[in-house]
Amino acid sequence: xxxxxxxxxxxxxxxxxxxxxxxxxxxxxxxxxxxxxxxxxxxxxxxxxxxxxxxxxxxxxxxxxxxxxxxxxxxxxxxxxxxxxxxxxxxxxxxxxxxxxxxxxxxxxxxxxxxxxxxxxxxxxxxxxxxxxxxxxxxxxxxxxxxxxxxxxxxxxxxxxxxxxxxxxxxxxxxxxxxxxxxxxxxxxxxxxxxxxxxxxxxxxxxxxxxxxxxxxxxxxxxxxxxxxxxxxxxxxxxxxxxxxxxxxxxxxxxxxxxxxxxxxxxxxxxxxxxxxxxxxxxxxxxxxxxxxxxxxxxxxxxxxxxxxxxxxxxxxxxxxxxxxxxxxxxxxxxxxxxxxxxxxxxxxxxxxxxxxxxxxxxxxxxxxxxxxxxxxxxxxxxxxxxxxxxxxxxxxxxxxxxxxxxxxxxxxxxxxxxxxxxxxxxxxxxxxxxxxxxxxxxxxxxxxxxxxxxxxxxxxxxxxxxxxxxxxxxxxxxxxxxxxxxxxxxxxxxxxxxxxxxxxxxxxxxxxxxxxxxxxxxxxxxxxxxxxxxxxxxxxxxxxxxxxxxxxxxxxxxxxxxxxxxxxxxxxxxxxxxxxxxxxxxxxxxxxxxxxxxxxxxxxxxxxxxxxxxxxxxxxxxxxx
Numbered sequence: 001x002x003x004x005x006x007x008x009x010x011x012x013x014x015x016x017x018x019x020x021x022x023x024x025x026x027x028x029x030x031x032x033x034x035x036x037x038x039x040x041x042x043x044x045x046x047x048x049x050x051x052x053x054x055x056x057x058x059x060x061x062x063x064x065x066x067x068x069x070x071x072x073x074x075x076x077x078x079x080x081x082x083x084x085x086x087x088x089x090x091x092x093x094x095x096x097x098x099x100x101x102x103x104x105x106x107x108x109x110x111x112x113x114x115x116x117x118x119x120x121x122x123x124x125x126x127x128x129x130x131x132x133x134x135x136x137x138x139x140x141x142x143x144x145x146x147x148x149x150x151x152x153x154x155x156x157x158x159x160x161x162x163x164x165x166x167x168x169x170x171x172x173x174x175x176x177x178x179x180x181x182x183x184x185x186x187x188x189x190x191x192x193x194x195x196x197x198x199x200x201x202x203x204x205x206x207x208x209x210x211x212x213x214x215x216x217x218x219x220x221x222x223x224x225x226x227x228x229x230x231x232x233x234x235x236x237x238x239x240x241x242x243x244x245x246x247x248x249x250x251x252x253x254x255x256x257x258x259x260x261x262x263x264x265x266x267x268x269x270x271x272x273x274x275x276x277x278x279x280x281x282x283x284x285x286x287x288x289x290x291x292x293x294x295x296x297x298x299x300x301x302x303x304x305x306x307x308x309x310x311x312x313x314x315x316x317x318x319x320x321x322x323x324x325x326x327x328x329x330x331x332x333x334x335x336x337x338x339x340x341x342x343x344x345x346x347x348x349x350x351x352x353x354x355x356x357x358x359x360x361x362x363x364x365x366x367x368x369x370x371x372x373x374x375x376x377x378x379x380x381x382x383x384x385x386x387x388x389x390x391x392x393x394x395x396x397x398x399x400x401x402x403x404x405x406x407x408x409x410x411x412x413x414x415x416x417x418x419x420x421x422x423x424x425x426x427x428x429x430x431x432x433x434x435x436x437x438x439x440x441x442x443x444x445x446x447x448x449x450x451x452x453x454x455x456x457x458x459x460x461x462x463x464x465x466x467x468x469x470x471x472x473x474x475x476x477x478x479x480x481x482x483x484x485x486x487x488x489x490x491x492x493x494x495x496x497x498x499x500x501x502x503x504x505x506x507x508x509x510x511x512x513x514x515x516x517x518x519x520x521x522x523x524x525x526x527x528x529x530x531x532x533x534x535x536x537x538x539x540x541x542x543x544x545x546x547x548x549x550x551x552x553x554x555x556x557x558x559x560x561x562x563x564x565x566x567x568x569x570x571x572x573x574x575x576x577x578x579x580x581x582x583x584x585x586x587x588x589x590x591x592x593x594x595x596x597x598x599x600x601x602x603x604x605x606x607x608x609x610x611x612x613x614x615x616x617x618x619x620x621x622x623x624x625x626x
Contacts, residue, residue, distance in 0.1 A: 179200065335369065338369065508559050
C-alpha cells in the first residue's frame, strides 16, 4: 500500500460533489459494504459491524495485487465472477463510488478494473455519476486509452465528463488531445468552468502558440469561453489580446465576454483599455444589464474614475444588491465616506436587503472618513438584518478605532470579540500604532501578529518603522536582524503609470530608467515651485540613521514622485494623472502631491494599497485622514 496519498484535484472536487448527492440518496441503505472496502488496501476508516465473511474474495484480490502483470486479465475475470456468484457485492451505487474513489486515491488501476468489470454486470451501468467516476479513475491512474473508451461508450455526458477527460489528457502529457476536445465540448452547448479552463490553459502552454489559434478559429463560442478562462486564471494580457483578435475577425462578444474583460481591466487598472471596450460595447447597442454593468462600474472605480463609475450606476437598467455593493465599495475606496453612508440609506429605502459585503463596504467608508459613531451604529445594525459579522468586519472596526487614536477602545473590542482574533485583527491595530507612533501598544500587537503569521513581511516593517520614527534605533536594528534570520524580505516599493497603453514602473532612486536625467530634472523644477508656495520636506518619513541633508535627498526620489515627474513630461497639460503604488503612500509624498496639483492645475489620482487619493487644487479627497 502506498503511504503517500495524492491530494484531491479540481476534477475530484467536481466528482465528490456529484457523489455527495448520490450518497445522500442512498444514505438510509442498510446493505453491507463491498468486501473490498474491508481490505487493508482501502481501509481508511472501519467499523467492526461492517465486517462480512467474504475472505475468499479478499484473498483473490490480494493475490491479483501481488501476482505478476501478465496474469492480470485472468484474475480480473475470475474475481469479478466470484464476486457476482457469491453475491458479496450488494447493488448499491454509493459503494461503487467509494470503491472507485479509493482506487483513484491510491492509484490502484488493477483493482479499479475489477470494480469496473463488476459494475458492467450491475443495474447501475448507465449511471452518469458512476461513469464519470470510472473515467476519472482511469485518467488519474494514467490509463488514458481506457478513459477514452469509457468516454466514447457513455450514452450521456455532462460538463464533468468532458472536464475529467480534458484534465486527464492535460495531466498525462497529451495536450493536443486535451485541446482538441474543447471545441467539441462547446458544440454540445456545455459551459466550461474554472477547472476546465485550468486544464485547457495548462495544455495550451505545452504546445506551440498556434494551437490557441486553432482553438478559436471561426468559432465565436470558443473565443468567448477562452477569454473568460484567461480572466478567471488572472491572465489579463492574454484575455485582452484575445478580445482584440476577436474584434478584428468580426466575431460578436457576449455580455459574459464583456464582463470578463472588464474584470481584467479592473484588476490591472487599465482605464484606457476599459474605456475603449466600453465604447465598443455601446457601438454594438448592448445594454447595461446587471452583471455586465456591475463589472463595468467596478472597472471604472478600480481604475480611478469614480465619476464614470457613478454614471454607469445611474444608467443601469436594474440595480440588484451587487450593483449597490459595487457603488458603495467604489465610494468607500475613493474616500467618499459621507456619500457612502447616504447611498446606503437610500439602498435601504428602496427595499434592497443588505448582506455581509454591504456592511463591510459601509464600515470601510466609516473607517476611512473617521465616522466612528456611524461605524458603531452600522456594526450593531447588522443584527437587525441577521448578518453575522465575519473576521473582516471585526478588522474594519479595529482599524476605525485605531485610526482615530482610540487605542483603549480598540483593545477592549479585540478582547471582547466572540471569535479568536487572527493576524489581520492584530495587524490592523499595529498599522494604527505606526500611524500614531504608539511605542507601547505597537510592539505588543506586533508580537501577536508574529505568533500567528511569522512569514508576513508587512508587520515586521511596521514595527521597524515604529521604532525608527521614535528614535529607538537599537530596537529597529533588532527587528531587521530578526527578519534576516527568519528569511523575511521586505516588498520593494514601486509606482507605475499607464501612458498610451504602455506601463512605466519606477522604484525609489531609480537609476535604470532610460530617461532618468530628464525625470530628475523635471522633479527638481517642480520641487522649487512647490517650496515657493509652502511645501516643506518632512524628513521624519526617512527612517534611516543618516544626517538631515541626506534624508531630504532620499525623500525627493521616492517612486511616486518619479512617476509623477514622468507623467508631467509625457501627458498633455490639463489632463488627469493616474499613479498606482504597491504600498501605502508616504506622508511627505502625500503633502507634495497636494502642492503639485495646485502648481500645475491638474488632478492627480494616486491609488495605494488602502485607497484612492484625489489631489485637486492643493487638497486631497481624504481630508488628510488616512
